[in-house]
Amino acid sequence: MLDSDNAAFIQTGVSISLAASGGDRLPSMSRGLGCKLVDGGRQVAIFIKPSQSVELLDNIRRSGRVANVFSLPSSNRTVQLKGLDARILPFEVADLPIIEAHITDFLAEVLPLGLPEEVVRTLFAYTADDLVMVVYTPVAAFSQTPGPKAGEALDAKP
Amino acid sequence: MSIRLETIRECFEGIIPGHIATSDTEGIPNLAYLSQVQFVDNSHVALSYQFFNRTRQNILADSPVRLLLTSHLTAAQYRLTLKYLRTETAGPLFEQMRAKLAGIASHTGMAGVFQLLGSDIYRILAIEQVAGPTVAPPPPPLNYLTALRRATNRLAGCANLEGLLETAIACLVDEFGIEQLMLLMHDEGRGRLYTLASHGYPASGIGSEIPVGAGVIGICARERCPIRIGFMTSEYAYGRSVRASIAADGHGDALESAIPLPGLPEAASQMAVPITAAGRLLGVLYVESLADLHFGYDEEDALVAFAALLGLAMLHHQQADDFEDEPAASEEDSPPTGGPPLAVRHFAANDSIFLDDDYLIKGVAGAILWVLLTDFAERRRTSFTNKGLRVDPRIRLPGVSDNLEARLVLLQRRLEERDTGISLSKTGRGRFTLAVNRPLTLLES
Numbered sequence: 023m024l025d026s027d028n029a030a031f032i033q034t035g036v037s038i039s040l041a042a043s044g045g046d047r048l049p050s051m052s053r054g055l056g057c058k059l060v061d062g063g064r065q066v067a068i069f070i071k072p073s074q075s076v077e078l079l080d081n082i083r084r085s086g087r088v089a090n091v092f093s094l095p096s097s098n099r100t101v102q103l104k105g106l107d108a109r110i111l112p113f114e115v116a117d118l119p120i121i122e123a124h125i126t127d128f129l130a131e132v133l134p135l136g137l138p139e140e141v142v143r144t145l146f147a148y149t150a151d152d153l154v155m156v157v158y159t160p161v162a163a164f165s166q167t168p169g170p171k172a173g174e175a176l177d178a179k180p
Numbered sequence: 181m182s183i184r185l186e187t188i189r190e191c192f193e194g195i196i197p198g199h200i201a202t203s204d205t206e207g208i209p210n211l212a213y214l215s216q217v218q219f220v221d222n223s224h225v226a227l228s229y230q231f232f233n234r235t236r237q238n239i240l241a242d243s244p245v246r247l248l249l250t251s252h253l254t255a256a257q258y259r260l261t262l263k264y265l266r267t268e269t270a271g272p273l274f275e276q277m278r279a280k281l282a283g284i285a286s287h288t289g290m291a292g293v294f295q296l297l298g299s300d301i302y303r304i305l306a307i308e309q310v311a312g313p314t315v316a317p318p319p320p321p322l323n324y325l326t327a328l329r330r331a332t333n334r335l336a337g338c339a340n341l342e343g344l345l346e347t348a349i350a351c352l353v354d355e356f357g358i359e360q361l362m363l364l365m366h367d368e369g370r371g372r373l374y375t376l377a378s379h380g381y382p383a384s385g386i387g388s389e390i391p392v393g394a395g396v397i398g399i400c401a402r403e404r405c406p407i408r409i410g411f412m413t414s415e416y417a418y419g420r421s422v423r424a425s426i427a428a429d430g431h432g433d434a435l436e437s438a439i440p441l442p443g444l445p446e447a448a449s450q451m452a453v454p455i456t457a458a459g460r461l462l463g464v465l466y467v468e469s470l471a472d473l474h475f476g477y478d479e480e481d482a483l484v485a486f487a488a489l490l491g492l493a494m495l496h497h498q499q500a501d502d503f504e505d506e507p508a509a510s511e512e513d514s515p516p517t518g519g520p521p522l523a524v525r526h527f528a529a530n531d532s533i534f535l536d537d538d539y540l541i542k543g544v545a546g547a548i549l550w551v552l553l554t555d556f557a558e559r560r561r562t563s564f565t566n567k568g569l570r571v572d573p574r575i576r577l578p579g580v581s582d583n584l585e586a587r588l589v590l591l592q593r594r595l596e597e598r599d600t601g602i603s604l605s606k607t608g609r610g611r612f613t614l615a616v617n618r619p620l621t622l623l624e625s
Contacts, residue, residue, distance in 0.1 A: 041201040048244040049201035089209040144255035
């Protein structure tokens with residue numbers, strides 16, 4: 023579903039948001055602290071803080087259906103992925119460098135736009151015991167970069 | 181609702197874009213980024229509708245809506261639960277959002293892509309702060325309540341319209357820390373706004389005009405609501421608006437174009453606030469800055485409150501000046517005049533006045549000056565009253581809401597700026613004198 027270009031893109035200094043809906047259609051969302059590909063690139067894993075995401079994680083356990091956006095502040099390039107089989111896995115300490123690298127990459131994106139570093143670091147503050155990994159198989163991918171092609175499905179190119 | 185919406189409005193400016201989540205009828209979630217959130221009141225926000233996308237389809241299919249907003253000052257995050265109510269495609273809210281979006285579009289390289297199709301209005305059902313650390317916000321640049329209190333006292337002490345205008349400008353500079361500003365009066369009959377005072381520009385631009393509906397100032401006047409833009413955008417640059425209006429104006433009662441509107445060509449932040457009283461638009465207060473996002477919701481609140489005070493005071497002084505509070509002074513012989521004669525030329529077609537071939541003013545203010553100078557030349561008359569001008573058939577004031585006092589202030593200031601030896605000064609409520617210290621040659625064209 024994801025071509026190599028978009029697979030690389032979602033692992034750069036993008037802003038990440040993950041959403042899932044409850045039985046009453048009310049969605050909830052949280053910021054992701056980073057992203058990696060698993061299962062040979064067939065699945066996406068997003069790092070989430072459970073202390074901020076009680077409702078989101080309940081919704082994922084209930085339905086497994088997620089929407090996930092990635093947007094690069096400097097270019098507005100935006101991609102949305104959808105999944106139907108999301109599950110929640112424990113965080114592995116070996117992935118801490120991915121989160122640290124994501125924060126570094128995100129800072130490099132937003133500091134030139136004038137955001138104070140202290141605010142960004144506070145937004146991404148975490149402890150290893152307050153992290154989980156949400157893993158899903160993308161079944162649809164859309165460009166949401168503002169413009170005439172917004173909303174178009176992304177054709178998968180190997 | 182424990183968190184009041186008015187206390188988290190910094191999250192709305194789009195410095196950290198908000199996220200919006202919806203669901204389709206099957207419960208499949210969808211996420212998108214928001215370019216702006218508009219504060220309506222503590223129970224309502226408006227979101228920009230720019231594209232017919234999945235979010236829009238879900239909303240029209242009655243999806244519940246969640247927003248995730250982030251403060252760029254504290255890093256606090258908030259989840260808001262919303263219910264869609266309706267879409268507005270014209271009017272004050274729409275124009276406020278359209279102007280703001282033009283700035284955001286230009287700032288983010290999306291000029292020509294972002295276009296407001298509607299303002300979607302939502303009721304707020306819940307606001308929840310997301311768990312997590314925050315930082316202390318930086319101290320605000322000033323305390324607007326204190327500024328407003330001091331300005332209120334200073335405005336209350338003014339004796340006439342002229343003093344009120346001077347004090348109002350001084351308050352905006354001293355109390356509110358505004359560095360560039362203009363005060364424009366509304367000419368109801370001609371659908372124009374004319375600059376009566378300004379601060380912070382190389383040339384005052386007093387007497388310059390802008391049509392109602394043009395640029396930030398003109399749209400503020402037409403919609404009678406504040407218009408605020410946080411980033412430079414050519415779409416709302418008034419130079420362009422004015423040129424377009426002049427081009428469309430043709431001849432006849434043409435826009436004042438001989439006096440350029442003051443203003444920062446590179447203004448990033450612009451805000452115009454209507455001055456109204458008793459249901460009438462009296463004028464517009466305009467402030468600007470070279471800095472991005474210089475004016476926020478708090479600054480807007482403060483200037484709207486200030487403009488309300490100013491409007492009531494203006495109305496009071498305009499009306500008070502119609503009543504004389506002193507007996508008419510006996511006509512005194514004016515001192516003899518010397519020096520080279522000043523040629524004063526009047527063009528009856530538009531009441532424009534030229535002093536020694538230099539343009540001074542036109543319209544009602546031009547007609548007034550011609551009457552004053554004619555009476556002076558014929559009868560050495562120097563004392564005049566507002567009441568007398570109002571019934572003078574040579575002036576043709578446009579009815580009750582003629583802003584006569586404001587037009588006299590405009591004339592007085594234009595004469596002062598040009599330093600041509602003709603001056604006006606108030607001698608009491610509804611009374612003023614003309615002083616001429618050079619011989620005049622009056623020429624009617």
